[in-house]
Amino acid sequence: MSQNGYLSTASYIKSEITTISSTSEDPLTNCVGKTTYNKGIEIIWDIVKSQIKITNQNYIDEVKKIEEKNINYDNYWIKVVLATGNEVKVSPNIFSNHSFYIQRLIKESKSKMLVVKCTSFDPIALQKVLFYITYGVLEFSLDEVGQIARVAASFEMSNVMNDIELSLTSFGTYPSHLLVKILSISCHEDYLITIKTKKLILQIVNENLSKLLQSKEFFKLSPSALVKLLNFDELEVIDEVEVFRIAMYYLIVGNNQLYADPILNCVRFNNMNDIEIKAVHNISETYGDLYTKAILNYYIENDLLYQKNNNEERVRNMNLLCKRNKGNGSISVIMKTLEKKYFTLMKHDS
Known part of the structure; x- marks a missing residue:
């Protein structure tokens, strides 16, 4: 449970989906x-x-x-x-x-x-x-x-x-295709964009995060751009499970499993409690992708054993970073809706 009082963890897959507007982009007026x-x-x-x-x-x-x-x-x-x-x-x-x-x-x-x-x-x-x-x-x-x-x-x-x-x-104004372009440009190592501008662009994308997630343009983000975004300390998420959901959606729905390790390392597993670790495990099981499950085990397997056997807890991420709880739960609502659409489509195709 986050400090804001929104449940963003224990009821991830089992909870009833909250409806949101299907319109992810406002019509362009000032082109x-x-x-x-x-x-x-x-x-x-x-x-x-x-x-x-x-x-x-x-x-x-x-x-x-x-x-x-x-x-x-x-x-x-x-x-x-x-x-x-x-x-x-x-x-x-x-x-x-x-x-x-x-x-x-x-x-x-x-x-x-x-x-x-x-x-x-x-x-x-x-x-x-x-x-x-x-x-x-x-x-x-x-x-x-x-x-x-x-x-x-x-x-x-x-x-x-x-x-x-x-x-x-x-x-x-910043429609999704523009957000993707400027973020990918700023994160390209050969273009040498300054840290000052990278932070400004990350803030712009952060302010439009809900819109970007609901757009197909989201999958056009380069892996390095997504890593920069998910590593952003000011990311508008209520907890790290929301970060994990964004990561898994990009990896599985976007067929980007190859980048599972660097992208999942953006999730600050060190800042998760037992309920959140279990929620992450359940989300991974629901997606059912064997490769990302194997990579995820590098981060949480020892924690699941710790919860079961009372073993000593171990550090999960490469770095220890600050907690993120600036969101209001809207990302969970959006991701649940997107996941439901994906799982329904997969069930229909099978």
Whole structure:
């Protein structure tokens, strides 16, 4: 029993299902919009197309100042070699103004003609970043943002990275497909999204958790994204059994059993009491998946023996983490309904 007084444990499978609205998504009203920030940044977003356009007036003003100095770059430039073999010339003042990495190269180089080979980067993403620091405009889809962020992070362009990350949290509304995209982007290890933005995105997803769980888009989450979400200390759950139910739903219904161990490790079994451990066991038995049952035994088998034989209790998870009880029981209601639909479908198919 949680501190809030909602039973989220003992009656999981046997309890009568509480009905909830079958509508998981509100109709999209604000599909296109604009967010303006007082630091000279304007972000135009399109939710349906998952596209973003950033305009940074500060970058435009900086380029104008450089142009007013009438500097001749004929013998003083940076040549960027793309993966396609094409070459792009960039003003050293502009490039170094945005890139700490380029600053170091210029300081260490004895030649005024610096050549930077960028064959490991997506050429379109690289050109978009160079266009942004030169003209102050960056347009991309969420399918491209990972490669663009990788370029910005690799060149140590902290301001550009801040702008890109800011755009991910600037949408006027967040339907499920958008939640899945931004969370998966933030959790991709190659994109180097900052911890600050990861926390903001996790909070956005957390605030829309009920909606996401009821959407088919939930199964499009990458395993690493789900691990990040289920590890979130502020997750809106009433207890760890709700976390377990989310995990099992993703693993079994989404055919993601392969990732059972890292995902089940997100459930803080150390913070469960005897009733909750039994509830977890019953849920696993009801799903009946042999592989996830075997993985689950790594975490709770000793506890079941402890309850039966009074043996010494053992640590279950890799880490000891805080208790989570910020929810109000709504996740249990949602998960019971989703489970009932799944079990009914499986019974009908058999």
